[in-house]
Amino acid sequence: MTRRQLLAWIPAATALRSLRAAEAPFERIDTHTHIHRIVPELFSVLEKERWRCLSICVSRAIGDQPSDLDEMIRGTAEVHRATKGRIAWATAFDARGFEDHDFAARTITGLKNAFDQGAIGVKIWKNIGMGIRGKSGAYLLPDHAALSPVFDGIQKADKTLIAHLAEPDGAWLPLDKNNPEIGYYSQHPEWHMYGRPEIPRKDAILEARDRILERHPKLRVVGCHLGSDEEHWDRLAKRLDTYPNFAVDVAARVRYFVRGDHEQARRFLSKYQDRVLYATDFVLESRDAVAASQELQRTHDWDWNFFATKDTLTFRKNQVQGLGLPEQVVRKIFRENAVRWLPGIGPKA
Numbered sequence: 001m002t003r004r005q006l007l008a009w010i011p012a013a014t015a016l017r018s019l020r021a022a023e024a025p026f027e028r029i030d031t032h033t034h035i036h037r038i039v040p041e042l043f044s045v046l047e048k049e050r051w052r053c054l055s056i057c058v059s060r061a062i063g064d065q066p067s068d069l070d071e072m073i074r075g076t077a078e079v080h081r082a083t084k085g086r087i088a089w090a091t092a093f094d095a096r097g098f099e100d101h102d103f104a105a106r107t108i109t110g111l112k113n114a115f116d117q118g119a120i121g122v123k124i125w126k127n128i129g130m131g132i133r134g135k136s137g138a139y140l141l142p143d144h145a146a147l148s149p150v151f152d153g154i155q156k157a158d159k160t161l162i163a164h165l166a167e168p169d170g171a172w173l174p175l176d177k178n179n180p181e182i183g184y185y186s187q188h189p190e191w192h193m194y195g196r197p198e199i200p201r202k203d204a205i206l207e208a209r210d211r212i213l214e215r216h217p218k219l220r221v222v223g224c225h226l227g228s229d230e231e232h233w234d235r236l237a238k239r240l241d242t243y244p245n246f247a248v249d250v251a252a253r254v255r256y257f258v259r260g261d262h263e264q265a266r267r268f269l270s271k272y273q274d275r276v277l278y279a280t281d282f283v284l285e286s287r288d289a290v291a292a293s294q295e296l297q298r299t300h301d302w303d304w305n306f307f308a309t310k311d312t313l314t315f316r317k318n319q320v321q322g323l324g325l326p327e328q329v330v331r332k333i334f335r336e337n338a339v340r341w342l343p344g345i346g347p348k349a
């Protein structure tokens with residue numbers, strides 16, 4: 001390509017990109033990211049591309065590991081302020097003290113403090129069910145009585161519980177090329193459950209989550225990663241039918257729609273168009289801010305094109321076609337459901 005051809009080509013590509021952005025006639029929302037420090041480069045990309053995000057804190061520690069939660073909460077509240085709310089945030093709590101007599105009171109006080117700083121939700125993570133154990137050695141399950149007053153407190157404050165419980169089926173399968181999660185579990189053997197029968201099974205954990213939905217019918221719950229039913233849309237459909245207080249995000253699981261049956265995906269997403277929230281699971285950590293911002297922008301663009309258009313897209317060296325969902329469905333998945341299930345995520349009226 002000559003320099004002149006290159007110069008002729010660049011504006012065309014730029015125009016194409018802005019056309020794509022213009023195709024979203026509303027501000028979109030990514031409901032699952034992890035952004036815990038100030039990165040002006042990223043903030044300006046979000047503003048320019050008209051995206052809002054939810055940045056979610058997680059209490060990851062198990063056993064006697066040190067906790068980074070307090071620092072994460074501080075950083076995330078700062079991000080929220082620095083972006084004037086464009087990045088909303090969700091807090092978390094350390095469940096390891098669940099057997100302490102003052103656990104509920106102490107935890108609720110901590111959550112209220114975060115709500116005062118603008119937190120709109122509370123995350124619980126897979127270490128509940130698969131990692132945290134009581135004095136007897138038994139695994140803490142999400143429907144344990146000690147957590148119930150905390151869930152009540154979240155509901156009374158009109159905040160949303162964000163629940164990443166259990167894992168994809170791949171966690172319980174051998175690590176071979178048929179395992180769709182081989183990449184993650186090779187890096188994180190501590191969460192690979194295959195051959196570890198002492199840890200609660202996936203269905204036991206998800207049934208315990210279902211009991212939270214049943215016992216707290218007014219509590220809004222967003223199940224991360226398609227509620228860990230990423231490969232079982234029929235089972236997920238039943239849960240959505242049974243529990244009107246349950247919705248799911250698609251964080252890090254868009255690929256299951258990409259590889260799955262597209263007709264079935266369209267039917268599922270149309271039927272449950274009020275219950276599915278767009279999300280990426282973007283993790284910033286200490287990465288280079290510019291590279292990370294570009295990656296997030298690419299993911300947002302790719303996912304938008306997959307759900308909203310019938311364009312031919314490249315997915316891991318293969319060509320796939322976008323789902324081309326109706327505009328009203330796309331608008332719900334990329335914005336309206338977030339506003340409804342996570343009150344406070346949108347701009348203040």
Ligand SMILES: [Zn+2]
Nearest residue numbers: 032034251281
């Ligand atoms: Zn996440």
